[in-house]
Amino acid sequence: MSGYFSDLITGSKSLLVGLGVTLKALVSPVVTVQYPREKIDVSPAFRGHIDLMKDETTGTHRCIVCLSCMKACPCQCITVEGEKQEGVKGKVLTLFTLDFTKCSLCGLCVESCKPHAIDFSDEYELAGFSREEFFYDLLKRVKERA
Amino acid sequence: MATKLERMAGSKHRFLLNMGPQHPSTHGVLRVVLEMDGEYAMELDPVLGYGHRMHEKMAEVRPTSGFYPNTARMDYLGAILFSHGYVGLLERMAGVEVPERAEYIRVITAELNRISSHLVGIGAYVLDLGAFTPILYAFDDREKILDILEAITGSRLTYCYFRAGGVSRDIDDTFIRRTREFIDRMRNRMPMYHDLVTDNIIFLKRTKEIGLIDRDMAIRYGLTGPVLRGSGIAYDVRKSEPYSIYDRFDFEIPTGENGDSFDRYLVRMEEIVQSLRIIEQALDALPDGPVMAKTKKIKLPAGECNYTVEAARGSLSYYLVGDGSDTPYRLKIRVPSYANLSPLPELCRGILLSDLVTAMGSLDLVIPEIDR
Amino acid sequence: MDTMQMTLYDVLRMVIAFLLVITIVFINALVMGYLERKVAAKIQRRWGPMEVGLQGWLQMVLDGVKIIAKQLIVPRDADRVVFRVAPLLSFTPVVLPFLVLPFAKNLVGRDINLGLIFIIAVSSINVLSIFVAGWASNNKYSLFGAVRSVSQNIAYEIPILLSLLSVVLITHTYSMQGIVAAQGTVWFCLVQPVACLIYLVSATAETNRAPFDLPEAESELTAGYHTEYSGFGFSLFMIAEYANMFIVCAVATVLFFGGWHGPFSGEYLGVLWFLLKVFLLMLTMIWVRWTYPRVRFDQLMNLAWKYLIPFSLVNLLLTALIVKCI
Numbered sequence: 001m002s003g004y005f006s007d008l009i010t011g012s013k014s015l016l017v018g019l020g021v022t023l024k025a026l027v028s029p030v031v032t033v034q035y036p037r038e039k040i041d042v043s044p045a046f047r048g049h050i051d052l053m054k055d056e057t058t059g060t061h062r063c064i065v066c067l068s069c070m071k072a073c074p075c076q077c078i079t080v081e082g083e084k085q086e087g088v089k090g091k092v093l094t095l096f097t098l099d100f101t102k103c104s105l106c107g108l109c110v111e112s113c114k115p116h117a118i119d120f121s122d123e124y125e126l127a128g129f130s131r132e133e134f135f136y137d138l139l140k141r142v143k144e145r146a
Numbered sequence: 147m148a149t150k151l152e153r154m155a156g157s158k159h160r161f162l163l164n165m166g167p168q169h170p171s172t173h174g175v176l177r178v179v180l181e182m183d184g185e186y187a188m189e190l191d192p193v194l195g196y197g198h199r200m201h202e203k204m205a206e207v208r209p210t211s212g213f214y215p216n217t218a219r220m221d222y223l224g225a226i227l228f229s230h231g232y233v234g235l236l237e238r239m240a241g242v243e244v245p246e247r248a249e250y251i252r253v254i255t256a257e258l259n260r261i262s263s264h265l266v267g268i269g270a271y272v273l274d275l276g277a278f279t280p281i282l283y284a285f286d287d288r289e290k291i292l293d294i295l296e297a298i299t300g301s302r303l304t305y306c307y308f309r310a311g312g313v314s315r316d317i318d319d320t321f322i323r324r325t326r327e328f329i330d331r332m333r334n335r336m337p338m339y340h341d342l343v344t345d346n347i348i349f350l351k352r353t354k355e356i357g358l359i360d361r362d363m364a365i366r367y368g369l370t371g372p373v374l375r376g377s378g379i380a381y382d383v384r385k386s387e388p389y390s391i392y393d394r395f396d397f398e399i400p401t402g403e404n405g406d407s408f409d410r411y412l413v414r415m416e417e418i419v420q421s422l423r424i425i426e427q428a429l430d431a432l433p434d435g436p437v438m439a440k441t442k443k444i445k446l447p448a449g450e451c452n453y454t455v456e457a458a459r460g461s462l463s464y465y466l467v468g469d470g471s472d473t474p475y476r477l478k479i480r481v482p483s484y485a486n487l488s489p490l491p492e493l494c495r496g497i498l499l500s501d502l503v504t505a506m507g508s509l510d511l512v513i514p515e516i517d518r
Numbered sequence: 519m520d521t522m523q524m525t526l527y528d529v530l531r532m533v534i535a536f537l538l539v540i541t542i543v544f545i546n547a548l549v550m551g552y553l554e555r556k557v558a559a560k561i562q563r564r565w566g567p568m569e570v571g572l573q574g575w576l577q578m579v580l581d582g583v584k585i586i587a588k589q590l591i592v593p594r595d596a597d598r599v600v601f602r603v604a605p606l607l608s609f610t611p612v613v614l615p616f617l618v619l620p621f622a623k624n625l626v627g628r629d630i631n632l633g634l635i636f637i638i639a640v641s642s643i644n645v646l647s648i649f650v651a652g653w654a655s656n657n658k659y660s661l662f663g664a665v666r667s668v669s670q671n672i673a674y675e676i677p678i679l680l681s682l683l684s685v686v687l688i689t690h691t692y693s694m695q696g697i698v699a700a701q702g703t704v705w706f707c708l709v710q711p712v713a714c715l716i717y718l719v720s721a722t723a724e725t726n727r728a729p730f731d732l733p734e735a736e737s738e739l740t741a742g743y744h745t746e747y748s749g750f751g752f753s754l755f756m757i758a759e760y761a762n763m764f765i766v767c768a769v770a771t772v773l774f775f776g777g778w779h780g781p782f783s784g785e786y787l788g789v790l791w792f793l794l795k796v797f798l799l800m801l802t803m804i805w806v807r808w809t810y811p812r813v814r815f816d817q818l819m820n821l822a823w824k825y826l827i828p829f830s831l832v833n834l835l836l837t838a839l840i841v842k843c844i
């Protein structure tokens with residue numbers, strides 16, 4: 001019985017305090033943004049899918065077809081192929097694809113690449129209707145950007 | 147033909163209730179089959195495995211570095227803490243020295259991650275009790291952590307940031323400034339949570355004395371983390387066998403008194419405050435230097451090794467048996483949620499369905515971590 | 519009601535009133551649905567509906583269109599007829615009370631001398647529809663919701679009646695207009711603060727609103743009694759819920775907050791005051807809903823039997839004594 005009235009009083013007080021908290025929130029500014037209309041800047045470190053970087057001096061990618069990214073990738077989603085060409089030292093990149101459906105965005109490929117030929121893109125609005133849309137041909141992408 | 151339900155119902159007037167795997171309060175993919183007597187749950191049977199992705203097996207077929215992303219996908223709320231255990235194991239086994247700065251960064255990010263995990267845990271718990279608003283406030287705060295961590299790790303949830311020998315990227319002044327801002331913000335927000343949730347009479351009445359786990363029971367089931375500490379046992383891997391550099395920080399292990407749902411909630415709230423303290427001390431003492439050890443290629447010797455860390459939900463052990471090759475022979479992961487789930491059947495014998503939700507929520511289970 | 523004096527005029531008046539009421543019920547659901555979402559969003563520091571129309575005010579209309587276009591799914595093992603009837607059944611008790619609500623001095627469907635009793639009697643049919651819905655769904659969660667709803671409503675009918683009786687003791691009439699008229703100078707929430715509070719708490723429970731939303735407690739019972747309902751069946755339940763809120767708030771306004779009284783109320787303009795008060799009360803209910811956790815079932819019963827009923831009984835007794843002495 002002793003708790004009967006104290007419960008009533010402390011209880012009612014706590015309920016009023018709770019209402020106060022939500023009332024304060026009601027008049028505080030909104031913290032969300034209306035996504036497709038407003039966008040927040042992507043942080044520079046953001047890991048999107050990987051992309052071949054364009055070298056400003058040569059105007060093309062820097063890949064030397066060492067295949068270490070392919071080996072480092074735990075998800076086997078990178079395929080790199082190259083061939084010997086006349087008059088060029090080392091191999092020339094002929095194929096660089098990424099199966100983004102499997103990528104876990106771990107960053108091991110980027111870290112393993114000595115010439116820093118690949119980096120993360122900052123694209124995050126990636127939705128598609130089919131699996132095939134996420135098989136990226138990175139070589140083609142870098143050429144298109146060039 | 148009589149169904150199982152009818153056979154059961156016979157004289158006992160009980161019936162089966164299937165909760166989950168798609169039930170709002172079984173968080174993800176836990177399924178529990180309840181034998182009900184009216185609104186009272188008499189027997190409870192958890193059904194696991196809906197989120198099984200054979201992570202342990204995957205560790206056996208790839209080089210050790212290939213398992214980094216997997217660690218983040220077991221406990222998706224405490225991804226950094228899970229990576230911490232894994233890289234710690236590799237370093238202990240291969241004998242790699244980690245640079246000072248990297249250790250500090252690890253502690254800072256891990257504690258931030260712990261706070262964000264607890265915020266979700268608390269928010270979702272109160273949501274289970276029927277209050278919609280606190281979880282959104284918690285997410286508001288958590289969002290700040292995610293922003294801070296995104297700027298440094300590149301991802302918001304499944305971080306793949308720690309490497310054996312250090313961390314993949316150094317922190318900058320912006321990170322330090324934002325983290326300090328967050329500490330202040332979070333400290334100012336705590337009274338709000340207490341006003342809105344902790345002191346609320348309905349919340350108190352719903353959680354006090356519900357889901358009681360006493361000391362014996364907690365030990366018997368091998369519980370760890372806030373669930374164990376809620377029962378009054380001050381066991382925290384960070385204190386009892388300090389890994390990384392946790393022995394350098396001054397923090398307390400909050401414990402509960404009764405071991406009820408309320409105590410577990412309070413322990414989590416208090417742990418947020420303690421984590422803030424650790425982060426503050428670590429930021430003050432942050433040394434300069436490299437963030438990655440020189441020896442980049444780690445070689446695992448044959449033999450076995452264990453490494454235990456305090457994840458957001460309890461003690462997490464990685465146990466690795468190596469055969470001298472690049473890939474582990476076997477990797478066993480002891481996840482806290484699995485043990486924390488185990489008292490549920492005993493906990494829920496003869497309590498109301500609503501209390502079952504309360505008790506289950508207070509264990510703060512992450513099911514993919516159990517299923518892995 | 520004295521049927522002997524019913525004239526053609528009265529019948530016509532009833533028909534018009536009835537049509538008006540149906541319109542009000544639907545518009546009320548739209549407005550309340552919008553307000554609920556908007557207020558909830560602002561409390562949670564979000565925007566809420568923003569896309570269709572200014573500040574998203576058309577959202578509920580479009581949602582209504584969407585929900586009507588949806589398929590009506592009847593579970594295989596459900597009792598088909600009863601399953602379909604239940605939402606309709608929930609609709610009747612919310613339409614009838616509107617007929618006796620005094621919106622303004624001269625704006626009332628029909629002022630019968632037992633208005634208050636009529637409202638109480640009719641709105642308790644609501645629990646039947648919930649029970650029928652839960653039962654017919656043949657779903658264990660629905661059944662739980664239904665059973666909870668019944669015991670909850672029975673428990674809370676008592677404090678509601680008792681608290682209303684304290685007012686009736688003062689006014690000596692059950693007529694809604696009469697009660698409003700008696701509050702020309704001072705509102706009864708000041709004369710009867712305890713009864714007022716008890717009524718508001720019980721009314722929240724009676725309408726199954728949070729923190730007493732046990733019949734549809736979604737973290738326990740997924741969606742309670744309307745788990746199996748989709749499309750229009752579901753929306754009828756929602757409309758009925760909002761209409762119920764309107765009714766209990768309107769009754770509170772009439773009994774405790776002076777009804778249509780207010781400056782410049784006049785013959786018809788009082789309706790603005792009336793609606794303002796009702797909507798303020800409903801906004802409070804929304805505000806409460808988005809603040810508190812849900813109570814447990816036995817606590818709900820405890821609240822009714824240990825606190826509300828004794829308090830309202832004492833209050834009734836004191837009122838009776840005082841009225842007698844004066």
Ligand code: SF4
Pocket residue numbers: 050072073074075076077078102103104105106107108109110
């Ligand atoms: S980020 Fe990781 S998973 Fe993705 S391509 Fe690179 S190495 Fe493979």
Ligand code: SF4
Pocket residue numbers: 062063064065066067068069070080112113114115116117118
């Ligand atoms: S690691 Fe770098 S250089 Fe080597 S193949 Fe991959 S992208 Fe090319």
